[in-house]
Amino acid sequence: MKLFGFNLTRETRSANSPENATIPVSESNFLAFFGIQSATLPTVTIDSALTVPAVMAAVTFLSRTLAAIPRHAYRRTKDSSERMAGRTAMVLHENPNPVMDKFKFDQWFWQQVFTGGRGLAWIERNGNQIEALWPMNPRKTTIRRDGFSLAYRYDNKEYPAEDVIDVPFFLKEDQISHRGPISMATKAIQLAIAMNDYGSTFFAGGGVPPLALMGPGAKGNNVQRALADVHEAIQEAKKTNKPIFPVPVGHELKAVGLDPEKGQMTDARRFQVEELARVWQLPPVFLQDLTHATLNNSEQQDLHLVKHLIGQWIAAYEGEMNLKLFGRFSGRQYVEHNLDALMRGDFKSRIEGIARGIQTAQLTPNEARALENRPKHMNPAANELLVQGATVVLGQQPANPAKAAGDIDGEKNDDKA
Template sequence: MGLFGPSEQEIETAVNAALDKRASIENPSVPLSSQNVLSFLGLDATSSAGERVTIESALGVPAIWAAVNFLSGTLASLPLHLYKRGKSGRERDTSALGVILHDAANDETSSFAWRKYIFDQVFTGGRGVTFIERSAGKKVINLWPLNPDCLTIKRIDGRKVYQYKDGKRTVTYEASEVIDIPFMLKRDMLSHYSPILSNREAIGLAQAVTKYGAKFFEGGGVPPFAIEGPFQSPGGMQRAADDMDTAVRKASKEKRLALSLPAGHKIHQLGVDPEKSQLVELQRFIIEQVARIYSLPPIFLQDLTRGTYSNTEQQDLHLVKHTLRRWLTQFEQELNLKLFGRASARQYVEANVDGLLRGDFKTRMEGYARAIQTAQMTPDEARDMENRPAKGGEADMLHIQGATVPLGSQPIRGIGDNGGPPLNDEGNNSNAA
């Protein structure tokens, strides 16, 4: 038991112990479910809505599924480049490590699949972990994603270590060998919060609403009701209830609008129908709650209820500035620290978000033209951003607006000239005969 409660490894050990006891002939009375174990530890994941919240059940909520896949897929799809600092500025590093980061993390996993898996774990269980395999010469040769459920993080002699259970053996890694991306750390800076389990009340409500809607339409769209009538016995009352249930389902299947009741019987609605309970509004509220959990604008959860052309564009910028930037900074700094160490300043890793900010074709062209005419970008640099081949020559030089000529070769005007033709070396009009 840790200072702030049991760790995930301790929970898993307790659950496995309960399962082992259940399978034992000497103690067959122990329930197979781990519900009792979690309750004993004070970590019952049942919400106030009566729903048991797990990562698998939460992913059954469309808004959660959309948020996790959108964020992890977007972060994994961004180009991840290795750069080196030179005298003329930064340059792309095409060494083996650059290929590992950009193309293939190892012989089995592409760079996209590796990053997608890592961020899937971050946005569900709350942590994504990768082991850095190095050669005898300390060069990085592979990146191996690890299953966070098999990991125990602790401090030994004040240093953080990662103990990974790989089948029957347990391997201990130093902190410098592991790329660790937590969603949010607890006060001990070892254990972490899961965005799903930490928000079990909101997600439990989402699960309940999803199930209620499915059951409502499964019953033909008819809310629960009670039958009132001259029943002679409990058996007759039960048969009447069964007959009405069968009749409702048959009418729904055959698309009939009328039901017949015996004389003297009445139907009374139980509970509240979906319209009065504002089921549609509640589902929209759930989308907003999920958007808050993951700091996502609602439009990225396919909710355009309040979307307009202008605010949708602003929410697109909000995504990059306030959501993706935070995760990319954490990811880049963790990679730079673990791959190169604290003292290295020559190489660094950076994700390219230019593609997310490119906009439509007309806007891109206007932006490139302005950057070229103000000597901020060469034509070849603009062509490279559009994946077009370089032209070289003057296209690889900075230009300034005017005649849009190479910087330094624009016409020189005389002092006091009011915009007339340029003067020659003798001070005469260069255009004069």
């Protein structure tokens, strides 16, 4: 007979049964009785790690956020810089290759960085013209060093380092191999998976922990009949959704399993969110953990995201692109991401910032309109820098206002009848 999936009759017990005096209570089959299926934590792969909600949220949030940031190519001129047009600009800003737009390409690229630990892309050239960017699977790419030169082998073809955009999460000492966030956080992810497995196993059984039936008649068929009665009563209660089931007269049930609440499983799972947020250096609020969130610190975490995380990865991406796309000594052309796009959700702050830029002569009205994808205003004054008239050089007095009509020598001319 079985109770909650466990054999109870002595005839079917094996030599590994916990009742065998030669078997220590730490044996894995004894632990399984308490919901612990194995003393060994589960193996972590990228696919299994992504089944942990906090890991999935970190990877998707970072990859999508970075993919959504606009990217443009610029050319330095004598006085300033101008945005480039043509094929190279289209590859960088719109469509890196014929089958992927910019968002899909960048999202896939960053997913590789934040899972396996490396993003790779091949630059297709036609002379000095950039034709396309093609993603390379890092798990199918081998890197070979020859002196100070690197070569990337992918699909039985070798590519020089000058034609490969390479953004590692964490380089090892040899400057070739890398470490990924999932491999470095294996223990934390193992614990999260184990807690998920335990919780699913516990609730798959209806949330009923292993029970001990206590009472008279511990020998013979009496206890077997009592066990059978309890088992049938529990199954019937599950089917009919009744919270009460009968217990044989003179007997009582006691839970012998691990209580998730007393074992602090809820708090432990919440802590795992904070722990995994540290792996990707994400503020916990972006993993939907609002346990310690307030209006003030949530805003500060938003600033922290841009200054200390997104800005750093964008700098790594831009540096690699500028080096590989335009060459080491080409200072005229460069790639730049527009981090202002992260503020698009806050309309009030964006408009106030633009207005301040116009009033302090940092933006012309037409430049400000271009930031909002609005057409240029035809008035020539919209192309001029404006500044408040009261602003003067330090130490100088503002110009005397023009005398009003009727003023003579600075004094009013009083008309007397």
